[in-house]
Amino acid sequence: MAAFTAEIVYRGIFQKNLAARIVRGIVLSARKSGRWGIAFGRYGDSPQRNGIPAKDFAIVADTKEELEQNMARYEPKHVDVTICVDDTLAKGVESWAWYGLQPLNRLIVPGGTLLITSLQPYGDILRDIHRKDTPFTMALIRARASFSGLWVYKEDHTEVRILGALAKIVPAFLSLDAVCQAVSEMEWGSDLKVASARKAYDRLESREIEAGEGNPETPYSFELPRWWEMREGVSIPAIPLGKPKEGGKGYVPERNPYFKKFSTRTMRPVIDFDTCVKCNLCWISCPDSCFDVMPDGTFDANMESCCGCGVCEAVCPVEKCITMVNESVFDDNASQWDAWRQDKDAYRTWMIDKISNTQATVRSHGFRFRGQYEEELKSELDAGGQAITAGIPGENAQHKTV
Ligand code: SF4
Ligand code: SF4
Incomplete structure (x- = not known):
């Protein structure tokens, strides 16, 4: 291998700065070991929208000529490593820049690596990751998704932990020493961040994924004419x-x-139809027209079109009538109203199980007030890492932030 290509699949706006730091860090680390590199975004993903899947790429090569050869394409068709900094993207990615749902691991070459930040066990992630007919490696950094906003950056060391992990995954291109040197010299680097990169290198977990292992679902797809196939007078219905x-x-x-x-979406609304007062506010306020008006006057959020903005939860006047819950704890997009009508007791049990999960109901994305992230990091440290690292041997809060 004389060149390696990495893509980062990230949430538009919320992880834009994070993705940019990672690809830049890859290139600077490559330069520290005498290689060549380039980082770029996917043209079609800009401008971005909150939460929408988007991509950045980094290519590293031994020589300038090899780099130029790899840059000849508009964007890479195959990658050695796919990096995902929000595990709810494991369900597949749909962007306004392409048609249909793409499996997260679609571009990974046989034997390549999917690197994810996640607190979930491998089996739970694999329930979402679509099957491939070639094997690959799933590598995990134990951390929850790192989100910020357009103008802010969450200094939780995710970017350097990814770089440290990459040094373990592709040592022929990024040595740990080169990564550490690059991190210490970057304007956002520090000794603490160098330590975080080293810890991520030491603690990286991985598992081989067999061909055919994973989610058997066929992602939805459809054909539309390409721009060069359109004729004069074409109309868009x-x-x-x-x-x-x-x-x-x-x-x-x-x-x-x-x-x-x-x-x-990284979170979805869970609705308590028993306490709904049929005020219409969620229906009127939803920016994506997600709600069906049901025959009994309640409102059912259509899970295929919900983008997870949380507006409905914010406007609902009844306490806990709508609760946003992390997407990773759901396995399908089935109608909640249908389930409720079918068996109200069973629905209540299901609903309480979801909304009482304190980890899954922490709002994951967006920036709300100055000092928010400092508060969040402090509360995680104060909690001693117990809640966020439950069930993960050897993990502690210090590991997450230092
Ligand atoms: S979270 Fe609520 S308001 Fe936002 S898109 Fe989904 S249903 Fe609509
Ligand atoms: S905002 Fe709340 S109470 Fe009002 S209709 Fe929607 S779910 Fe019911």
Whole structure:
């Protein structure tokens, strides 16, 4: 291998700065060991939208000529390493820059590596990661997803932990010494961050994934004409009006069949239909027209089109009637209202199980007030890492932040 390519699949806006630091760190580390490198974003992903999956790339080569050869493509079609800094993206990624749902591991070459930050066990992640017909390695950094905002950066060391892990995954291109040297010289580097990179190198976990192992679902896809296939006078059909639900009661807004948006979310609303006062506020406020009006006057959020913004939870006047819960604890996009109508007791048990999960209901994304991240990091340190690292041997809060 005379060149290696990495992609970072990240959440638009919330992880934009994080992804940029990682690809830049890869290139600077490569330069420290006398190699050549380039970092760039996917053209079609800009401008970004909150939470929407987006990509950055880094290519490292032994020589300038090899680098130029690898840069000849518009964007890499195959990568040696896919980096994912939010494990809810394991369900697949849909961007407005491509059609349908792409498996997270789609571009990984046979024997390549998927590097994820996650607190989930391998089996739970594999329930989401789509099957591949070639083997690959899944490498885990034990940490929860790192989110910030457009103008802020969360200094939780995720960027250097990824770089330290890469030194273990592709040592022929990024040595640990080169990574540490690059980190200590970067404007955002420090001795503490060098220590974090080394710890990530030492503690990286990995597992071989066999061909055919993983989620058997076929990701949704469809064909649309390419821009060069379009002819003069082409018209784009508008989305039709909605229609009443079966039996003439209720209302279902029409939705874009080509852009479902659910891979945009890291959290989803869980609704308590028993306490809903049918005030309409969630329905009116949802920016993605997710809610179906049900025949009994309650509102069911359509999980294929919900982008997880949390507006419905914020506007609902009834306490705990809508609770946002981390996407990783759900396995499908089934209707909550259907489940409730079918068996109300069973739905209540399911709902309480979800909304009482204190780790899954911590709001994961977005910046809300000055000093927020310092507070979050302090509370994690004060908790001694117990809650966030439950079930992970050898993990502690110091490991997460230092
Ligand atoms: S979180 Fe609520 S408001 Fe936001 S898209 Fe989903 S259903 Fe709509
Ligand atoms: S905002 Fe809350 S109470 Fe009002 S209709 Fe929606 S779920 Fe029911």
